[in-house]
Amino acid sequence: MEKSRSLLKASVENISAKHVDNYATFMLQTVYHSMSEPANQIDEVRAAKEAWQQCLNIIRDNINPQSFKTWFEPIVPLKLSNGELTIQVPSQFFYEWIEENYYSLLKRTILEVIGRHAKLTYSVVVQQSPIEPVTIKLPQQPSAPMPEVRPIAVSRAAHDFYKAHVQRFESYLNPRHSFENFIQGDCNAFALAAARSVAETPGKNAYNPLVIYGGVGLGKTHLVQAIGNYARIKRKAEFILYVSSEKFAIDFVTSIQNNRISEFSAFYRGIDLLIIDDIQFFAGKGKTQEEIFHIFNTLHQANKQIVLSCDRPIKELRDMEERLLSRFQWGLATDLQPPDFETRLAILRRKLEDNGATLPDDVVNFIATNVTSNVRELEGCLVRLLATASLQGKEIDLALAKSVLKDIIRDRNVNITLEMIEKVICEYYQISPNDIKGKSRKQEIAAARQVAMYLSKRLTNSSFKTIGLHFGGRDHSTVIHAVTTVEQAQQTSPELRRDILELKKRLEILSL
Numbered sequence: 001m002e003k004s005r006s007l008l009k010a011s012v013e014n015i016s017a018k019h020v021d022n023y024a025t026f027m028l029q030t031v032y033h034s035m036s037e038p039a040n041q042i043d044e045v046r047a048a049k050e051a052w053q054q055c056l057n058i059i060r061d062n063i064n065p066q067s068f069k070t071w072f073e074p075i076v077p078l079k080l081s082n083g084e085l086t087i088q089v090p091s092q093f094f095y096e097w098i099e100e101n102y103y104s105l106l107k108r109t110i111l112e113v114i115g116r117h118a119k120l121t122y123s124v125v126v127q128q129s130p131i132e133p134v135t136i137k138l139p140q141q142p143s144a145p146m147p148e149v150r151p152i153a154v155s156r157a158a159h160d161f162y163k164a165h166v167q168r169f170e171s172y173l174n175p176r177h178s179f180e181n182f183i184q185g186d187c188n189a190f191a192l193a194a195a196r197s198v199a200e201t202p203g204k205n206a207y208n209p210l211v212i213y214g215g216v217g218l219g220k221t222h223l224v225q226a227i228g229n230y231a232r233i234k235r236k237a238e239f240i241l242y243v244s245s246e247k248f249a250i251d252f253v254t255s256i257q258n259n260r261i262s263e264f265s266a267f268y269r270g271i272d273l274l275i276i277d278d279i280q281f282f283a284g285k286g287k288t289q290e291e292i293f294h295i296f297n298t299l300h301q302a303n304k305q306i307v308l309s310c311d312r313p314i315k316e317l318r319d320m321e322e323r324l325l326s327r328f329q330w331g332l333a334t335d336l337q338p339p340d341f342e343t344r345l346a347i348l349r350r351k352l353e354d355n356g357a358t359l360p361d362d363v364v365n366f367i368a369t370n371v372t373s374n375v376r377e378l379e380g381c382l383v384r385l386l387a388t389a390s391l392q393g394k395e396i397d398l399a400l401a402k403s404v405l406k407d408i409i410r411d412r413n414v415n416i417t418l419e420m421i422e423k424v425i426c427e428y429y430q431i432s433p434n435d436i437k438g439k440s441r442k443q444e445i446a447a448a449r450q451v452a453m454y455l456s457k458r459l460t461n462s463s464f465k466t467i468g469l470h471f472g473g474r475d476h477s478t479v480i481h482a483v484t485t486v487e488q489a490q491q492t493s494p495e496l497r498r499d500i501l502e503l504k505k506r507l508e509i510l511s512l
Contacts, residue, residue: 044079051085052077054113055106062105071098084119085110095124171232172242177225183350185343186491188219191334195223199230202237202273202305207332209296209306213313214336217374220309223336224275227307237272237305245281249288256287265291269298275307279328283319293324300327313494335494338501339375344368347375351382359385363401371408372504381405416459416507418470424506425452428499437472451496453479454486455503 052075060068074094078086089095098106110118179199184192191212198210210227212220224242231237243251255264268274274295282289299306310317313335314328339347345368352359363385371378388404389396426433429448436449449471456467457479464476471479490497 044081045077048077048080048085048087051080051113052087055109058109058112059102059105063102071102078123080114083114083117084121085114086121086123088123091124095122171228171240173225173228173232173240175229177222178229179226181350181354182219182222182226183339183343183347185339185346187337187339187343188223191223191336194332194334195227196230198305198307199227199234199236202227202231203303208300209308209328209331211308211310211314211328211331211333212336213310213333215311215338215374217376218336218338219375220311220336221277224277224307224309228273228275231273239271240273240275241268241271242275242277244277245279248276248292249282249285252288252291265295268295271299271304273305273307274299277309279308279310280312280317283317286321289321289324293321293327296324296327300330306331335497337497338373339378341368344371344378347378348382351379355386357386359396360398362398363396366398366401367405377408381408384408418456418460418462418467420507421452421455421459422470424503425455428503428506439472450482450486451500451503453482455500455507457483459504459507 056068056072059072071094074090076088078088080086089098107120110120179192179196182188182192194207194210195212197205198207212223214220228240228242232240252261252264255261276292282292296306308328314325314333317325345364348359348364348368352364367378367381367385371381385396385401385404388394389400394400422433422436425431425448426436429444431445431448435445436452438445440446453467453471456462456470457464462470464479468474468476468479486496486500490500
């Protein structure tokens with residue numbers, strides 16, 4: 001037995017000295033200490049295991065299986081003495097995640113199993129000291145506030161490096177990107193609200209990281225930079241950095257070539273609010289992803305705010321490490337949709353106001369009606385029209401607008417018809433015209449029928465009665481209900497919004 005203990009102790013010391021996998025050290029340490037326990041502590045260990053098993057039985061019924069496996073199965077009960085249960089977790093980060101997400105459940109369970117005077121002590125294995133655990137006690141009273149955890153200190157070298165190179169490493173924020181000149185609409189209201197919340201309390205909210213995704217030209221860069229500008233002006237964070245994924249990758253490669261990777265890492269780990277634009281371009285860059293992974297962990301653990309933008313949902317990214325994608329999904333992901341007509345109109349009017357220009361209402365309406373894909377294209381049409389009129393000395397009217405913008409937008413004389421909508425819906429959802437006009441109440445058919453009615457009302461001049469008659473002789477009240485249902489569902493379903501956007505594109509192509 002003594003020989004086994006000696007060999008195990010040597011293994012623990014050797015692993016720690018070489019900084020090998022911390023979790024392996026944690027497991028060896030647990031076994032080593034269990035072999036080292038004197039006889040009078042065996043009962044405390046046994047009692048801890050029994051109590052913790054009862055706790056696990058309760059916790060398992062209150063969270064999903066994957067979360068239970070990830071966050072509770074690795075926990076090791078160490079001892080139970082005088083109502084104080086000590087549990088060991090693999091890392092400081094592990095502890096913070098448990099406290100942030102499962103504090104109430106865990107404390108309620110401990111009090112139920114052990115009693116109202118129960119105490120919980122964490123033994124945290126940290127990388128700085130893999131053999132000596134850090135002990136943090138949970139307050140005894142149920143009404144006591146959540147215990148504060150001293151975050152792992154960010155390297156002083158990081159802050160010194162930042163200050164020494166403050167001219168070289170600017171925030172790279174464009175002051176024109178602010179919340180004040182970001183036009184709000186139904187297409188972006190939730191993302192804007194989330195961005196404002198993060199800007200008010202960077203690192204101290206549940207949206208960490210905040211991921212804003214959407215297609216080209218919808219305002220992602222504007223919104224993420226608005227967060228940084230607001231936080232800078234209001235002094236919500238000291239060190240703020242906006243960086244594109246391309247610049248990050250180039251700087252990282254340069255630091256490797258110049259043998260300055262430690263300075264690069266120290267700099268980024270010293271940022272209080274880190275904004276990275278277009279993270280989809282990290283795909284396939286293995287070394288860069290690894291560096292991002294470690295920077296992310298350090299910042300998140302130190303309660304620093306991370307804001308990311310992407311052109312698609314995180315789960316649709318390819319050639320990215322699973323552990324990195326998992327971390328990107330820890331906070332909140334919100335999308336930006338193409339602006340609706342009212343929002344497009346407001347954007348054009350704001351741009352005209354900013355440029356001190358005016359346009360006839362029919363010209364503004366013409367652009368807003370025909371440019372539907374993104375904000376950048378809207379602005380491009382406006383700039384082109386104003387520039388042409390200025391250079392040629394002409395008054396802007398609808399005829400000039402159509403002439404100047406004819407290669408960008410097309411004045412379509414062919415109206416979208418109910419028959420077109422029926423055809424596109426049937427092809428998209430892979431159902432037959434008989435299905436959509438019939439009496440079937442299968443969920444997939446009923447949903448497709450409601451979308452067809454919604455598009456018919458929004459894209460044609462047909463009355464509710466005409467639409468109802470076309471789709472199987474239904475009453476006008478059925479059509480009203482369908483339109484209302486689809487409008488409400490779009491507020492909470494990104495998938496439905498994407499479906500409708502795709503259907504509109506197909507109808508637009510069909511009507512050319």
